[in-house]
Amino acid sequence: MKKTVVIYKSTSGFTKKYAEWIAQSLNCDLLNRKQANLKKILDYDIIIYGGSLHAVGISGVDIISKNLPSLKEKTIVIFATGASPARPEIPSVVLNRNFTSDQQKQITFFYLRGGFDFNKLDLVNKALMTLMKWKIKSKKEWDSDDKGMMAAFSNPIDFTDKDNLKELLEFVRSKQ
Numbered sequence: 001m002k003k004t005v006v007i008y009k010s011t012s013g014f015t016k017k018y019a020e021w022i023a024q025s026l027n028c029d030l031l032n033r034k035q036a037n038l039k040k041i042l043d044y045d046i047i048i049y050g051g052s053l054h055a056v057g058i059s060g061v062d063i064i065s066k067n068l069p070s071l072k073e074k075t076i077v078i079f080a081t082g083a084s085p086a087r088p089e090i091p092s093v094v095l096n097r098n099f100t101s102d103q104q105k106q107i108t109f110f111y112l113r114g115g116f117d118f119n120k121l122d123l124v125n126k127a128l129m130t131l132m133k134w135k136i137k138s139k140k141e142w143d144s145d146d147k148g149m150m151a152a153f154s155n156p157i158d159f160t161d162k163d164n165l166k167e168l169l170e171f172v173r174s175k176q
Contacts, residue, residue, distance in 0.1 A: 002045035002075075002176050009033035009060030011052040012121055014114030015081045017160050019050050025169055026176075033060040038067050046075040046175055048168075052114065053082035054125070056097040068103050075175045076107040079168060081114030083157065084145065110168045116149070117156035129153075 004026055008019035023030035031040070033051075041047055041063070051058040058080045064071070080094055090111045095104050118129060133153060136146045148157070 003043065004028035004046040004048065004172065004176065005031060005041060005044040006048045006050065007031045007033060007036045007041065007063065008050040009052070010050075011054070011059060011125060012115075012117045014158070014160055015050045015052045015059075018079065018081060018112050018114070018165065019048075021162055021165060022048060022050075022168065022172075025165065026172060033063060036063055038063075038070060041067075042070065044074065046077070046172060047071065048077040048079070048172065050079045050081065050112075053080050053094065054128075056094055058094065058098050061098055064107070065099060065103060068106055072106065075172075077110070077168065077172060078107050079110040079112050081112050081160075083114060083116040083149070083152065083159070086111050086113055108171060110171075112164045112168075113159040113161075115156065115158040115160060116152040117158075118153050119156065 005028060006019045006023045008015050010016035019030060047064070049061060049064050051060045058078065061078065064076060064078065084090070091109050094111065095109055099107065118126065121129060133150070136142065136150055139146060142150070
């Protein structure tokens with residue numbers, strides 16, 4: 001069996017929850033992004049990285065993207081969490097924003113619906129989300145995403161679900 005690790009960076013706990021579930025399901029190591037460095041991750045055959053989405057950027061994913069040439073013999077799985085429903089266009093948008101076309105050939109990507117809890121954000125993210133809230137408020141018409149986001153500012157939402165991990169876990173198990 002190949003040695004597997006899950007590395008994550010979580011802003012408000014949703015990515016961490018998925019990372020813990022993955023590590024538990026695969027009986028593998030779990031590292032917070034702060035604990036991870038290239039030397040450490042080179043010890044693993046399968047590297048799973050999870051980060052929350054911020055303006056389509058995956059938080060902390062530079063540990064993978066900057067080191068992909070050193071990881072070319074590894075199986076690389078990336079997952080990103082966000083509050084938006086899983087739509088068909090999300091994977092390509094996120095991949096194109098975070099990785100070059102050559103880098104994309106080396107990774108397998110999954111989008112997992114997380115949630116939103118304004119109260120768990122740090123000061124910088126609270127400021128950014130407040131700007132987004134003002135932007136939504138300035139719209140003449142709100143779509144369902146806008147309505148849901150506005151409601152979530154006062155009532156946290158959590159869409160995490162172990163069933164969302166089925167495809168990711170099946171893929172990783174096929175590589176072990």
